[in-house]
Each structure stands twice: as C-alpha cells, then as structure tokens.
Amino acid sequence: xxxxxxxxxxxxxxxxxxxxxxxxxxxxxxxxxxxxxxxxxxxxxxxxxxxxxxxxxxxxxxxxxxxxxxxxxxxxxxxxxxxxxxxxxxxxxxxxxxxxxxxxxxxxxxxxxxxxxxxxxxxxxxxxxxxxxxxxxxxxxxxxxxxxxxxxxxxxxxxxxxxxxxxxxxxxxxxxxxxxxxxxxxxxxxxxxxxxxxxxxxxxxxxxxxxxxxxxxxxxxxxxxxxxxxxxxxxxxxxxxxxxxxxxxxxxxxxxxxxxxxxxxxxxxxxxxxxxxxxxxxxxxxxxxxxxxxxxxxxxxxxxxxxxxxxxxxxxxxxxxxxxxxxxxxxxxxxxxxxxxxxxxxxxxxxxxxxxxxxxxxxxxxxxxxxxxxxxxxxxxxxxxxxxxxxxxxxxxxxxxxxxxxxxxxxxxxxxxxxxxxxxxxxxxxxxxxxxxxxxxxxxxxxxxxxxxxxxxxxxxxxxxxxxxxxxxxxxxxxxxxxxxxxxxxxxxxxxxxxxxxxxxxxxx
Amino acid sequence: xxxxxxxxxxxxxxxxxxxxxxxxxxxxxxxxxxxxxxxxxxxxxxxxxxxxxxxxxxxxxxxxxxxxxxxxxxxxxxxxxxxxxxxxxxxxxxxxxxxxxxxxxxxxxxxxxxx
Numbered sequence: 329x330x331x332x333x334x335x336x337x338x339x340x341x342x343x344x345x346x347x348x349x350x351x352x353x354x355x356x357x358x359x360x361x362x363x364x365x366x367x368x369x370x371x372x373x374x375x376x377x378x379x380x381x382x383x384x385x386x387x388x389x390x391x392x393x394x395x396x397x398x399x400x401x402x403x404x405x406x407x408x409x410x411x412x413x414x415x416x417x418x419x420x421x422x423x424x425x426x427x428x429x430x431x432x433x434x435x436x437x438x439x440x441x442x443x444x445x446x447x448x449x450x451x452x453x454x455x456x457x458x459x460x461x462x463x464x465x466x467x468x469x470x471x472x473x474x475x476x477x478x479x480x481x482x483x484x485x486x487x488x489x490x491x492x493x494x495x496x497x498x499x500x501x502x503x504x505x506x507x508x509x510x511x512x513x514x515x516x517x518x519x520x521x522x523x524x525x526x527x528x529x530x531x532x533x534x535x536x537x538x539x540x541x542x543x544x545x546x547x548x549x550x551x552x553x554x555x556x557x558x559x560x561x562x563x564x565x566x567x568x569x570x571x572x573x574x575x576x577x578x579x580x581x582x583x584x585x586x587x588x589x590x591x592x593x594x595x596x597x598x599x600x601x602x603x604x605x606x607x608x609x610x611x612x613x614x615x616x617x618x619x620x621x622x623x624x625x626x627x628x629x630x631x632x633x634x635x636x637x638x639x640x641x642x643x644x645x646x647x648x649x650x651x652x653x654x655x656x657x658x659x660x661x662x663x664x665x666x667x668x669x670x671x672x673x674x675x676x677x678x679x680x681x682x683x684x685x686x687x688x689x690x691x692x693x694x695x696x697x698x699x700x701x702x703x704x705x706x707x708x709x710x711x712x713x714x715x716x717x718x719x720x721x722x723x724x725x726x727x728x729x730x731x732x733x734x735x736x737x738x739x740x741x742x743x744x745x746x747x748x749x750x751x752x753x754x755x756x757x758x759x760x761x762x763x764x765x766x767x768x769x770x771x772x773x774x775x776x777x778x779x780x781x782x783x784x785x786x787x788x789x790x791x792x793x794x795x796x797x798x799x800x801x802x803x804x805x806x807x808x809x810x811x812x813x814x815x816x817x818x819x820x821x822x823x824x825x826x827x828x829x830x831x832x833x834x835x836x837x
Numbered sequence: 838x839x840x841x842x843x844x845x846x847x848x849x850x851x852x853x854x855x856x857x858x859x860x861x862x863x864x865x866x867x868x869x870x871x872x873x874x875x876x877x878x879x880x881x882x883x884x885x886x887x888x889x890x891x892x893x894x895x896x897x898x899x900x901x902x903x904x905x906x907x908x909x910x911x912x913x914x915x916x917x918x919x920x921x922x923x924x925x926x927x928x929x930x931x932x933x934x935x936x937x938x939x940x941x942x943x944x945x946x947x948x949x950x951x952x
Binding site: 402405416417421547558573600604607611756827832835 | 844847852853854864867871883885886905914915925932
C-alpha cells in the first residue's frame with residue numbers, strides 16, 4: 329500500500345457512500361421509527377435480518393477478520409465459528425425469553441429481573457466498558473483507513489477520524505437522519521464481495537464463487553512457497569482455539585448492542601426468523617473474509633515480500649493490500665475502503681450512543697442527580713457522548729493489538745458478565761441480586777486478570793487469555809452467582825412467579 | 838403472590854409445565870448438535886494433523902478447499918443456520934399464541950396484582 333499520497337478516487341467513493349446513507353436516512357426518517365420500533369408496519373423478516381447484520385458488521389468483521397487469517401491462518405477460524413455460533417446460543421437460550429421480559433436494554437433487564445438498582449447500575453457500567461473497548465477496535469480501523477486515504481501518520485489519523493465521526497453524529501442528529509440499515513447492509517456486502525470477485529478473476533481462480541475459488545491459492549502457497557496456512561493447530565493448541573471460539577460465542581450472546589435487537593422487533597416470531605436471516609447475511613461476509621487473507625499472503629509471496637513484514641497495522645489493512653497487489657481497479661479498492669469506514673463509523677457511533685444512553689438513564693439519575701429531568705438526561709447523554717469519544721480516542725493512540733483481538737476482549741467482558749447474568753436470570757428463578765452483583769464483579773476481574781497479573785502469574789494468563797477468558801470465566805461466574813444466591817435470601821415471590829408464568833408459561837398442572 | 842405449586846424449583850434442568858418441557862427438550866437437542874459439530878470437527882482436524890502427514894491433510898479437499906477449512910469455515914456457519922431454522926420451525930408449531938405476542942402489555946397487570 330502506498331502511504332504519503334492522498335487517495336482521491338477512494339476518498340470520492342467514501343464521500344459518495346456517506347452522502348447516499350445521509351440522503352436515504354433523511355428520506356426514510358418518518359418510516360424508520362415504525363420499522364424498528366414497537367408498533368406499526370415493518371420491513372419483514374429479511375429486513376430485520378439485514379438490520380441485525382448491519383448492526384453486527386464492524387471494522388472487526390470487515391477489516392479485522394481477514395487480517396487475522398493473514399497472520400494466523402487456520403487459527404482465525406475460531407473467530408468465524410465464535411461469531412456465528414454465538415447466534416445459536418442467543419436464539420435458543422435467550423432471544424425469545426428476553427422478549428417475554430418486555431425490557432428494552434441490558435441494564436433495564438438486569439434491574440427488573442434482579443430487583444436491584446445496584447445490579448442495574450453495575451450492568452450499565454459494564455455496558456459502557458464493553459462499548460469503550462469495542463469502540464477502540466472501531467477507532468483503530470477508522471484511523472488506519474483515514475491514514476491510508478489522506479496519506480498521513482496513524483496518530484493524527486486517530487484525531488481526524490474521531491473528529492469526522494463526532495461531526496457525522498452531530499450533523500445526523502441535527503438533521504434527524506436515521507440509519508437505513510437494510511440499505512447499509514446491502515451496500516456493505518457488495519463493497520466486500522465485488523472486489524473479491526474481481527481479485528479472484530484477475531488471479532485466474534473460480535471467481536463466480538470466490539468463497540470456494542481461493543482454495544486453489546492455499547494449494548499454490550503450500551506447493552510453491554512452502555507456506556501452509558491451512559495447518560490446523562500449528563503454533564497453537566486445541567485449548568487456545570476452543571477458548572477463543574467459546575469466548576466469542578458467549579460474548580455474542582451477551583453483547584448489549586446485540587441483545588438490544590430483540591427488544592425492538594414487533595413480534596417474537598419475527599425476531600426469531602430475523603436471527604436466521606441475520607446469521608445468513610453475516611455468514612456471507614465470514615465465508616468470504618478468509619479469501620482476502622489467503623490471497624494477500626499469496627500475492628506477497630509472489631512479490632517476494634517477507635512474512636509478517638508490516639506487523640499488526642499491515643495485517644488490519646490486508647484487504648486493501650490484497651486488492652492493491654492484485655491490480656484490481658482503483659474504484660474497486662475505493663469500494664473496499666468505503667465499506668470498511670462505513671462499517672466502523674456506524675458501529676462506533678451506535679456504541680457511543682448506547683454508552684451515553686446507559687450513562688444518562690441508568691447512572692446519572694441514580695448516582696449523580698436523583699431529581700434529573702428528561703431535559704437534564706438528554707444534556708447528560710450528549711455530554712457523555714463527547715467524553716466517551718475522547719476516552720476512546722486517547723485509548724486508540726496506544727497499539728493494543730489487532731482490530732479483531734481488541735474486539736475479542738470486549739466479547740470476553742460481555743461473556744464473563746452480561747451473558748451469565750442473563751442466562752441464569754432467565755433459566756434459574758432462584759438467582760438473586762447478591763449473586764449477580766458478585767458474579768458480574770468476578771467476571772470483570774477474570775476479564776482483566778491476564779492484563780493485570782498475567783506477567784507475574786503465568787498460569788492466570790494461560791487459563792484466562794485476555795481475548796479468550798470467558799471459556800473458563802463464564803462457567804466460573806455462573807458458579808459464583810449460584811453459590812452466593814443459595815447463601816442469601818431468594819428473590820421475591822413476584823419475580824419468581826413472573827418467570828414461571830410469563831417467561832416459561834408454567835401454570836398449575 | 839406465590840408461585841403455582843407445580844412450578845416450584847423450575848429451572849433449565851428441571852423444566853415444569855408442558856410448554857417449558859417441550860421447549861427445553863428441543864433446546865437440548867439443538868445445543869447437542871451445535872456442540873457436537875464444533876468439538877467434533879476440531880477433534881477430527883486435530884487427530885488428522887497428529888496422525889497423518891500434512892500432505893494427506895492437504896490432499897483431502899472439498900471444492901478446492903482443504904477439508905478442515907471447509908468443514909470449519911463454511912459448513913459450520915451453514916450448520917448453525919440449519920439449526921436455527923429447525924428451532925424456529927419447532928417453535929412456530931408448538932409455542933402457544935399467547936407467548937408469541939409482545940409482553941410489554943402483559944407485565945403491568947401482574948405488577949398491579951403484586952401491589
């Protein structure tokens with residue numbers, strides 16, 4: 329990739345894409361509230377699925393996954409399986425039941441189910457922590473793309489990227505622009521797959537289904553360059569693979585912004601079928617992402633570029649590198665850049681707004697200003713949005729890891745805290761506030777244990793790797809919740825009755 | 838306000854009532870298929886790698902892709918979609934209509950009863 333030059337054509341495509349989303353959002357703003365709101369007409373199950381997929385597709389899916397395949401080969405399959413398998417857990421264990429609770433956010437659910445303001449506040453704080461970590465991954469993607477588009481260094485790109493994101497949210501808010509998620513999904517999938525088809529065609533592989541066509545490149549890499557990217561557990565262990573995979577699955581079923589999709593669909597049946605469509609749309613990206621990593625590796629090998637020459641930054645930009653080395657037209661590279669920046673912008677904006685909403689509705693009126701009016705809460709949300717953006721920007725200046733790895737930490741936190749709280753909250757009426765508070769605190773400690781004491785206690789780092797701690801962590805947290813709940817008073821009869829009757833439809837036999 | 842006596846001690850491993858029993862049974866079946874596929878394919882790849890040469894591993898291909906690449910990266914996501922479809926079909930046929938609507942409006946009467 330050439331740095332130091334402004335990429336005029338890709339920049340123009342990025343600008344056109346954002347203009348398209350703004351125009352579409354303005355045109356549809358009156359319809360949107362009913363589509364994803366609680367009443368009125370909606371776009372159907374395919375539309376709900378596109379909304380789920382669009383909400384899900386972030387820089388981690390668009391840029392990060394191909395980068396991990398490029399760096400780690402088969403090991404990256406843990407991301408594919410983790411990020412798709414989690415939807416099965418979510419659908420069968422939680423989606424339907426969450427709707428039956430009738431609550432509209434993760435802190436709302438925790439506060440209602442466990443009848444505790446402390447548990448609700450803790451869940452809100454954890455939601456903010458998850459949003460911040462997930463946003464750092466998005467901001468890293470934005471900064472790398474801005475750096476490439478404008479030909480500037482990473483640190484100024486972080487600042488410019490943050491300014492652009494905040495400006496977009498402010499302008500969209502001022503104009504009343506809403507996200508047309510269905511359009512956004514279909515634009516994103518085209519910007520991801522069309523350049524891949526062009527690339528595989530240019531290389532002479534089966535380009536109609538590049539998801540299969542890149543298999544020939546794996547053989548070529550092995551035979552001509554001695555590089556085996558399909559070797560299952562080279563340089564890693566079965567435990568590491570399972571730990572990462574299950575952490576991502578538990579995290580998927582516990583991420584507040586993923587769970588929130590189920591509070592906002594008109595009917596349970598539509599919500600369930602929306603998950604199927606959403607999973608199919610997400611799988612389309614994950615069937616394709618490995619191809620970019622493998623083709624980039626092949627093109628670099630053909631050009632004589634040494635392995636891992638560019639480090640994590642280069643790996644996170646590997647889809648653009650593959651497109652550039654493959655010699656596909658500049659407009660197609662621009663499409664990829666536009667898709668990546670759009671995915672990162674929409675996810676980051678959504679997470680920052682979720683985080684600020686958690687602060688203004690769950691923390692500010694309970695801990696800071698008990699008599700806050702609706703107007704005060706709105707100002708608090710706007711102010712906290714800017715504070716969160718600044719915190720994320722400062723954190724992004726530090727090179728924590730690859731985009732997918734940073735995102736995996738957010739999944740680990742969700743898997744260690746929100747997932748056990750929801751799972752036991754739904755399926756074990758005896759779980760109480762004391763149990764869930766201790767459990768969520770234990771989950772936070774487990775999530776950051778490797779970062780805090782991993783150097784002095786290597787066993788902790790091995791058992792709870794920072795990207796994969798929920799594999800052992802989530803069951804441990806459940807044990808904590810169960811033990812503490814059994815040692816303390818049971819929840820009220822009213823909530824147990826509610827769970828029996830309304831959630832599980834259990835009546836006198 | 839007490840729990841119905843038939844529902845005491847209800848949890849995932851001790852489902853009560855016909856609806857919950859049926860729902861838990863199908864959830865267990867779906868999760869068994871989910872877990873078996875994830876763990877099974879990785880054990881297959883692990884055993885293949887440790888027992889045979891890398892060459893054999895690369896000779897086993899499906900549509901150009903090494904078999905472990907295809908099974909894990911392409912078949913598993915497809916399998917998850919199939920499991921979700923099966924679960925939804927079962928739920929569509931067996932869930933009581935009263936459980937399918939939004940409960941936003943059903944919570945309030947219960948809270949009133951509690952008061």
